[in-house]
Amino acid sequence: MRKILLTMLVTSLLWADSAAARLQIFACEPEWGALASELGGELVSVFTATTAQQDPHHIQARPALIAQLRRADLAICTGAELEAGWLSMLQRRANNPRTAPGSLGFLEAAAQVELLERPQRLDRADGDVHASGNPHLHLDPRNIARVAAALSQRLIALDPGNADAYRRRGEDFQQRWQAAIATWEQRARPLQGMRIVVAHNDWVYLERWLGLQRIAALEPRPGIPPSSGHLATVLAKVQQEGATAVLYAAYQDRRPADWLAARSPVQPLRLPYTVGGSQRATDLFGLFDETIDLLLEALQ
Amino acid sequence: MRKMTLGALLLGTLAQPVAAQLSDSAAYNPALSLTLMGQYANYHKLDELRLPGFQLGGEAGLPEQGFSLDHTELTLSANIDPHFYGQVSAALVDHDGVTKLELEEAFVEATALPAGLRLTFGRFFSGVGYLNSHHRHSWDFVDAPLPVQAFLGGGYYDDGLQLTWLAPSALFVELGAETFRGGSFPAAKGDDDVGAYTVFAHVGGDIGFEHSWQLGVSQLWAKPAERTAGHDHAHHHHHHHAAIAFTGNSDLTIVDAVWKWAPGGNLRARHLTVQAEYFLRRESGELHEAGASGRYSGRQKGWYAQTVYQFMPRWRVGLRHDRLTSDNRGSDPQLLAEAGLADADSAARRYSAMVDFSPSEFSRFRLQLTRSEIGGESGSAIFLQYIMSLGAHGAHRF
Structure with missing residues (x-):
């Protein structure tokens, strides 16, 4: 009996340890969660903060999201003020300097691509205009490739022990993605x-x-x-x-x-x-x- | 082989420097936001907030009859450096024709502490309860619930230190402790270095995509010295018990609960919030005025429950019920009565209903009807309120 309990304890500890050893990724939107899974595979554990049924402009800084950001090694978000109504509150309350803006653990997709519709003037009379440009950048697959390249680099920087695996996965994804883009453009x-x-x-x-x-x-x-x-x-x-x-x-x-x-x-x-x-x-x-x-x- | 090389090439050419970041504004200027708030109020037999059995303080009170400005709030915030974040909120408030500047918040947060810790110092709203740490412009009703007015003076802020710890679990668990100078209600400045301290715990999470919840329990210990009823500034209230001072202990327990629901998790379309807070305060000490003094001990309770439903984009309706009662004892009944602490008619209850319309995220108009039964008298009020945000509009708390 004792032996069984001991085995269970050791197994659960080992399991917990292997789960903790995986890089924890917090993705603000489903597209970045999916990308992180493509590039990180089994080496990462991805939490996606929003669903396709939710308007990403209108999310509340819920306790569950704060708790998840607290555990994250890397947060990947769209940026360009898409998450202006909630992300800064999550970052302030998550007490996690690893994913603070400007750190290695915070990747803003909008900073990796050239944004369209950068407004000539900033005036709220024009509605909810984003100062940095239109943030819905993932709907051009060529932008996804750019963000993927940056994300691969971050994964390598944050988890250098698995650098080769990330590099392989990144190259493999870029291959498949470029092929898919060619097919889509054709069709x-x-x-x-x-x-x-x-x-x-x-x-x-x-x-x-x-x-x-x-x-x-x-x-x-x-x-x-x-x-x-x-x-x-x-x-x-x-x-x-x-x-x-x-x-x-x-x-x-x-x-x-x-x-x-x-x-x-x-x-x-x-x-x-x-x-x-x-x-x-x-x-x-x-x-x-x-x-x-x-x-x-x-x-x- | 050729495939791999192409992939590697893509990785190399597409990746930009790791440090590249966009910021919300390229300039180093702090984010600046200004909130304009005001209302039209019409009272029927309820032209001042009088709560028998409670010594009011802080900013407890009602807006003035007719047109008046509420707080005009100016907030500046920015990261100071990689280690600190700073924020200042100042409110412009009119009092008897004189405009005063009230510094409500001026705090620094140490954001780079390890192990899920955060240290806040300066002046800030205490983390006790639920509503207390929400700015007035994000309240769902024109005025604070009665127990928040009676026990926290409409919102407790003070000068001090706060330390919070967030557990590294999927379940949100936040523990916090604060020490304050004790300069404002429910404390009052004494000779001690520390006039108030608190501890609080909040847990929360999601159930599926549609439901989220948070529960909290908080304790506030204050040592008021020479606390008199009255305010730093006033909208409309009670100056008549100002002469009698209370010195002793004032301990407050708060239990708070919030549940939110949005169909499909999409709160843009529709969402429902239900929140409630329960307050229990025990006070004991001495009442005194020129020439007279006596023992006083009080046990005061109150709660409110409210629900707000956004039934279509931009439109919300809400209902609120709040209640108070006190059980006070004193060695000198006359002194107790003069201090406003006689509990004979202390049962207070109020019903409020509101509807608000937000043309955009930055503007809101609200109509509120309130019916109250306080100290055996009933009264009613109608409010028409506007809340407008200019400039940077920070994210709201849950």
Whole structure:
């Protein structure tokens, strides 16, 4: 009996030790959680703070998130003020200098890429405009490759004992990712010039990558819900200029898109937006597979 | 082989220097935020906050009848260096036609301590209870609940030290301890170096994606010396018991609970918050005024429970109920009564309902109706409030 107990104790201690030995990663959004899993594999343990059903602008600094950030060796977040309403509070209350801004354990995706729509003027009268530029950068897969490169470097710096494994995984991912980008670009050729309406301005990077043409947004200003007056203007524009689809993310209200679709030939198109946003979008590859499939379907 | 080389090449060319960071603003200037708050208040038989059985202090009180400004709050914050974070909050408050500047917060946090520790020093809101560490602009009702007014003077802040420790577990466990000068209600400056100290514990977590919760228990020990009822500044209140001073011990226990729910975890659309706090205070010591003195011991209780529901983006409704009662003993009943501590009519209860609309994250309008039964008298109030944030708007606490 004693022997069994002792064995159990030793096993549990060893198990706890091996779990603790893995690099703890706190990912603010599902896309970065998925990327960390791709690059870290079994060597890391990933906690993703938000889901595809949650608006990443509107998250509360919940106790569960503070507790997870306290344990993290590395936090990877979008940055560019996307998490302005919650991340700074988590960082202040997590009592964890390893993931403080400016340290090796805090990686801001927005700092690794060139942001679009950097505002010419900063005025809250223009709505919820981000001073550093549009933060929804993961919807251009070439940006994911850039962030992946930076993340691989951080993993190596934080866990040098496993440097070779991280390097291998990083190279393998970059290979597969570049191949996938080539396939997506090939398949998405018909999408060039496709006219779209967007619910919120979070598709800019996808638009630029695929050559989609945005003619209007349902939100009168970023972050301000659509008013009936503004929707009427959008409807007039759609009727005049024509558009194929109105894009909205899994976490967004579908009613304004449905309203527009009921009055014009434009189709409401719910895209996963991030990993977990639909049944097929279980990883980063699935996210873009499905996004392009859905856009192509809408075009037919 | 060729494949590996291409991968390595990509890694090399795409990676940028590890130190590259974007910051919220490129400049070194502290984040600056200004909150404009004000209201229109209309009272019916309730034109001042009088709570029999309680010696009020701090900022307990009601807004003035008619139009008036609430606190105009200016907050500056920034990292000082890799080791420290600093924040200052000052409130501009009108009192009898004179505008005063109240320094509510001026603290430094040591952010680089190991082992989940954080040290805060300077002037700050105590971490006891739940609502006390929330700024007024993030309150869900125009005024603080009655027990927060009666036991914490509307919000307890003081000069001192705070140490917190966060457990390295998936369950949120935060333990904290504070020592204060004891300069403000419920303490009052005595000759001791330390006039108040506290300990508190909070635990919390998520249940699935939709539910989150937090529970807390706190204890505040204060040694008020010559504490009189009255305020540093006033909106509207009670100066009539000001002459009688209390010296002794004032120990307060707070139990707090919060539960939040958002369908699908997406609080942008809809979400519900239920929160409650229970307060128990024991005071004992001496009451004295010129020429008279007597023993006093009190046992005072109160609680509030409130719920706020955002039923569609930008619109919220809320209900709140608060209650107070006291059981006070004194060797000189007349002195007890003159101090406002007679407990004969100490039962107080209030019902409040509010609806608010936020055109954006930075602006909010609120309508609140309150009905109160205090000391056997009933009264009611209507408030129309605005809360506007200019400049940097920091993240809110849970």
